[in-house]
Each structure stands twice: as structure tokens, then as C-alpha cells.
Amino acid sequence: YDLEAHVKNNRVEEEGLQKFLLEKSTTGTLDEILKIRKEIRAIRGEIDRQEGQLQRWSNDSAFATITLTIYEREIPVVAAVPDVPKxxxxxxxxxxxxxxxxxxxxxxxxxxxxxxxxxxxxxxxxxxxxxxxxxxxxxxxxxxxxxx
Incomplete structure (x- = not known):
């Protein structure tokens, strides 16, 4: 799965809830407003957790060590038959x-x-x-x- 895509989707959802909260703040009940704010906090916490994970992966890959072992293949050499002088x-x-x-x-x-x-x-x-x-x-x- 793609964590960056999840972060992007959660941000879109957070923005939608923020707009919904603005609409409900004038017409909604206190209970509805508190539920929306609780949902926004949960999504914000999920976004923070996912961004922290992405940051940790970025740091881990920056300090990653790759060890390569390269061997040169030996090509067999056919010995030339010495030329016997006449x-x-x-x-x-x-x-x-x-x-x-x-x-x-x-x-x-x-x-x-x-x-x-x-x-x-x-x-x-x-x-x-x-x-x-x-x-x-x-x-x-x-x-x-x-x-x-």
C-alpha cells in the first residue's frame, strides 16, 4: 500500500470535515459539533502518525548501507602451442x-x-x-x- 496516498486522502477528508464543521457551527447542535471535532482530531492524529512514519523511513534510508561484492569472472585462456623453430x-x-x-x-x-x-x-x-x-x-x- 502507498502511505503517501493515505496521507493525501486523510488530508482531503480533514478538509471536508473542516468545511462541514464551519457549516454546523452556525446551525448544528453542540453534540454534532463535538463529534465532528473528535473525528477531525482522529484524522489529524492519523495524518501525523503517517507523516512520522514517512519521515522515519526517509531518515532510515538516508543512513542505509549497501554492501556490494563484485567479482571479476576469470576467462580461461587457452595456451598457445609454441612454435617450434625449423x-x-x-x-x-x-x-x-x-x-x-x-x-x-x-x-x-x-x-x-x-x-x-x-x-x-x-x-x-x-x-x-x-x-x-x-x-x-x-x-x-x-x-x-x-x-x-
Whole structure:
């Protein structure tokens, strides 16, 4: 049922009773007037109760919490069959990888040589210095007797 429609109908009924009360206030008896006022109070009480219910529902819905749980469906993935390279393709790939490795070694050796070059003069000086201070074997002079 629609509570708002009931409130609307009760208001219409209340307005009708108010008009009827105005008519009876001049021509009706005191008992009739009191009965009409009692009926108006009852309808007014019903309207207030219904409006209070509507207000409570409005407040309750304002504080309502909705919990949603959403799951992503997993779509099965069919594994692709690996493409096995043919013999010639494997040879080409192996040669290419080997050539790349050789070039990598050459690059690293070049960098090592460039790193050592500034140190060569100092290393050469140390080697010459050590050579100069190292004892040299003396040449033996041959004895005239020939006995060594």
C-alpha cells in the first residue's frame, strides 16, 4: 500500500470535515459539533502518525548501507602451442646470438683497454725503477786455468 496516498486522502477528508464543521457551527447542535471535532482530531492524529512514519523511513534510508561484492569472472585462456623453430631458423638464431656475444666481449675488452691506458706510464715507471734497482747476475770472468 502507498502511505503517501493515505496521507493525501486523510488530508482531503480533514478538509471536508473542516468545511462541514464551519457549516454546523452556525446551525448544528453542540453534540454534532463535538463529534465532528473528535473525528477531525482522529484524522489529524492519523495524518501525523503517517507523516512520522514517512519521515522515519526517509531518515532510515538516508543512513542505509549497501554492501556490494563484485567479482571479476576469470576467462580461461587457452595456451598457445609454441612454435617450434625449423632447423635453418635455429642455425640462424644461434649464429646471431653467438655473433652478438662476441661483439659484447669486444666492447668490454675495449672498455678495459681504455680504462688501463692512463695507468700505463705509471706502471712503466715502476717496472723501469724495479729493473734498475734489482741486482743483476754478475758475469763471471773466465779463469785462465779453465777450472771453474
Amino acid at each position: 632447423f635453418v631458423e635455429r642455425i640462424r638464431q644461434t649464429f646471431s646470438e653467438s655473433l652478438e656475444a662476441m661483439l659484447g666481449v669486444c666492447r668490454e675488452l675495449t672498455i678495459a683497454v681504455v680504462a688501463v691506458v692512463p695507468w700505463l706510464p705509471m706502471i712503466l715507471l715502476v717496472v723501469v725503477f724495479l729493473w734498475m734497482i734489482s741486482p743483476r747476475p754478475r758475469k763471471r770472468i773466465a779463469s785462465p786455468t779453465g777450472n771453474d
